[in-house]
Amino acid sequence: xxxxxxxxxxxxxxxxxxxxxxxxxxMAATAHLIFPDDPFRLAGRSMSPPGENxxxxxxxxxxxxxxxxxxxxxxxxxxxxxMATLVAVGLGTLMGGLAGYYxxxxxxxxxxxxxxxxxxxSFVFAILLVAIxxxxxxxxxxxxxxxxxxxxxxxxxxxxxxxxxxxxVQACHTLGMSDARIxxxxxxxxxxxxxxxxxxxxxxxxxxxxxxxxxxxxxDPNIMSWGFQIGAGRTLLRSAWWVCTFPGxxxxxxxxxxxxxxxxxxxxxxxxxxxxx
Amino acid sequence: xxRTAKRLRYVLKRLLQAIPIVLMIVVVNxxxxxxxxGDAVDVLAGEAGSATPEYMAELxxxxxxxxxxxxQLFVYLKNVLSFDLGYSFRHEMPVLExxxxxxxxxxxxxxxxxxxxxxxxIVLGLLAATGLNTWRDTLISIFALVTYATxxxxxxxxxxxxxxxxxxxxxxxxxxxxxxxxxxxSWANIKDVAHHLVLPTITLSLFYLALYTRLMRASxxxxxxxxxxxxxxxxxxxxxxxxxxxxxxxxxxxxxxxxGVQVGALIGGSVIVESVFAWPGLGMLAFExxxxxxxxxLLGIFLLSxxxxxxxxxxxxxxxxSLDPRIEVS
Numbered sequence: 001x002x003x004x005x006x007x008x009x010x011x012x013x014x015x016x017x018x019x020x021x022x023x024x025x026x027m028a029a030t031a032h033l034i035f036p037d038d039p040f041r042l043a044g045r046s047m048s049p050p051g052e053n054x055x056x057x058x059x060x061x062x063x064x065x066x067x068x069x070x071x072x073x074x075x076x077x078x079x080x081x082x083m084a085t086l087v088a089v090g091l092g093t094l095m096g097g098l099a100g101y102y103x104x105x106x107x108x109x110x111x112x113x114x115x116x117x118x119x120x121x122s123f124v125f126a127i128l129l130v131a132i133x134x135x136x137x138x139x140x141x142x143x144x145x146x147x148x149x150x151x152x153x154x155x156x157x158x159x160x161x162x163x164x165x166x167x168x169v170q171a172c173h174t175l176g177m178s179d180a181r182i183x184x185x186x187x188x189x190x191x192x193x194x195x196x197x198x199x200x201x202x203x204x205x206x207x208x209x210x211x212x213x214x215x216x217x218x219x220d221p222n223i224m225s226w227g228f229q230i231g232a233g234r235t236l237l238r239s240a241w242w243v244c245t246f247p248g249x250x251x252x253x254x255x256x257x258x259x260x261x262x263x264x265x266x267x268x269x270x271x272x273x274x275x276x277x
Numbered sequence: 278x279x280r281t282a283k284r285l286r287y288v289l290k291r292l293l294q295a296i297p298i299v300l301m302i303v304v305v306n307x308x309x310x311x312x313x314x315g316d317a318v319d320v321l322a323g324e325a326g327s328a329t330p331e332y333m334a335e336l337x338x339x340x341x342x343x344x345x346x347x348x349q350l351f352v353y354l355k356n357v358l359s360f361d362l363g364y365s366f367r368h369e370m371p372v373l374e375x376x377x378x379x380x381x382x383x384x385x386x387x388x389x390x391x392x393x394x395x396x397x398x399i400v401l402g403l404l405a406a407t408g409l410n411t412w413r414d415t416l417i418s419i420f421a422l423v424t425y426a427t428x429x430x431x432x433x434x435x436x437x438x439x440x441x442x443x444x445x446x447x448x449x450x451x452x453x454x455x456x457x458x459x460x461x462x463s464w465a466n467i468k469d470v471a472h473h474l475v476l477p478t479i480t481l482s483l484f485y486l487a488l489y490t491r492l493m494r495a496s497x498x499x500x501x502x503x504x505x506x507x508x509x510x511x512x513x514x515x516x517x518x519x520x521x522x523x524x525x526x527x528x529x530x531x532x533x534x535x536x537g538v539q540v541g542a543l544i545g546g547s548v549i550v551e552s553v554f555a556w557p558g559l560g561m562l563a564f565e566x567x568x569x570x571x572x573x574x575l576l577g578i579f580l581l582s583x584x585x586x587x588x589x590x591x592x593x594x595x596x597x598x599s600l601d602p603r604i605e606v607s
Binding site: 112115116118119120121122123124126127128129131132204208211212215216227230234237238241244245248251252255256259260 | 298301302309422425427428430434437442541542543548549552560568575583586590
């Protein structure tokens with residue numbers, strides 16, 4: 001762990017990303033303390049420019065506080081990004097692990113399915129899934145996970161394929177270990193690094209997909225999110241630029257920070273790449 | 278066997294491989310759309326205000342929606358094979374006609390986006406790789422990082438604020454000024470469409486620009502370490518000649534492949550960009566169809582976009598194999 005931190009620290013932009021991400025998490029965690037009221041609530045005069053009428057970042061056409069929306073939206077984005085990634089990584093690891101370990105029919109089916117997912121326009125597919133299941137946190141998480149897991153599955157399959165013939169695995173077979181134990185306790189820990197890296201980058205993608213869905217009106221209607229704020233503010237572009245601008249900057253900063261952390265993880269966890277740059 | 282015959286066989290093989298994928302997509306979409314609560318008849322009835330159950334049953338029978346699911350699927354598959362994509366209840370038009378109508382604007386947007394993104398991506402990646410670890414490289418890398426993290430719809434809206442509303446350089450939305458020019462190929466009309474095309478194209482290409490820039494940079498750096506570069510240097514070639522003739526050619530390959538792989542994502546991006554700029558293409562049509570619960574129309578759009586991706590991948594594979602004979606046709 002100490003050694004890992006030393007490697008991670010060498011990448012300055014990754015540390016910067018980690019600090020920014022920490023601040024976003026802090027904002028999400030304290031949103032209900034700083035802005036105790038419902039972010040959908042009418043908080044004062046509508047269409048106030050930033051800094052006026054007690055609105056730090058202005059208000060929208062219904063008098064909702066943009067800053068409060070951003071703080072509460074941080075919770076939504078991080079939560080959905082994290083949950084969707086966990087589901088996708090779990091499912092992808094399971095499928096990829098089984099396909100890579102057993103090969104044969106399971107492998108064939110998996111490869112066909114991932115090929116199909118590579119062909120299908122994934123964002124359009126996510127839109128379709130959310131619309132069918134009705135927009136809610138669960139359906140958004142499921143939709144993002146469904147379009148994201150094949151990438152994980154392919155990665156894990158590749159790792160399992162290259163590891164399953166290694167001597168230490170053969171030794172496990174000789175010792176009479178069960179397949180489940182070999183998969184979970186022996187092979188999986190050896191391909192954890194790339195899974196962590198792809199997972200961290202996937203959180204960023206998931207947040208982008210979520211904001212896109214919410215922008216198109218496919219967000220959970222009861223929960224404030226950045227994409228929803230921008231979607232609601234787009235008709236006000238001419239008169240109130242701030243409604244769209246600030247939530248977008250929030251998305252940009254958060255996604256950028258997560259990408260930086262992901263790249264830092266990649267540098268620290270992938271010894272082969274470490275010497276290259 | 279001659280080379281052309283080999284090439285032909287390769288193309289045929291790739292075509293055959295594509296068929297099950299397209300079929301699978303049709304079947305999956307069909308079942309997904311049938312999972313949705315309520316069908317087109319519910320929507321029509323809801324809009325009419327009041328509809329008797331008898332009338333609704335009659336409508337369902339007319340559209341074939343009262344048949345068991347496998348029968349509906351079979352009928353749909355049979356129709357697709359004869360290029361009949363069904364009838365859009367909402368637009369009161371055959372789906373194929375609607376989809377083809379909206380296909381050209383999307384194709385125009387996508388082609389101009391790919392050209393812009395690949396072109397500039399190659400140039401920027403080249404600039405970054407030739408000036409490794411200088412301010413130029415750093416600046417380009419930061420640009421790529423930031424655009425990679427920016428939501429497309431937000432960039433589009435910001436462009437509208439800056440370039441359309443404040444500076445007034447470009448129109449805010451649409452594809453042409455309403456009914457201004459009727460003749461498609463007249464010079465004035467082409468200029469008008471091109472003027473409307475600028476902002477959507479730049480918006481959609483930004484994300485891919487970042488992707489291609491990073492890919493091109495990495496690819497150049499990888500190739501620069503190869504043995505043939507050492508050989509070229511030993512022959513006494515200038516660094517410029519090595520970079521631009523030897524390395525560049527080989528570094529282009531992964532970028533070309535990536536351009537094909539990204540077409541599916543590009544269609545997803547065009548839904549967002551088209552809805553921001555009200556660009557009258559497939560993406561916008563899909564979005565409209567979604568909320569009208571126009572199942573046949575959605576199926577048609579999905580099928581067409583999947584076919585498009587398959588076709589582009591095929592073309593890219595063929596280009597790729599002629600660029601690099603090593604990949605030829607095993």
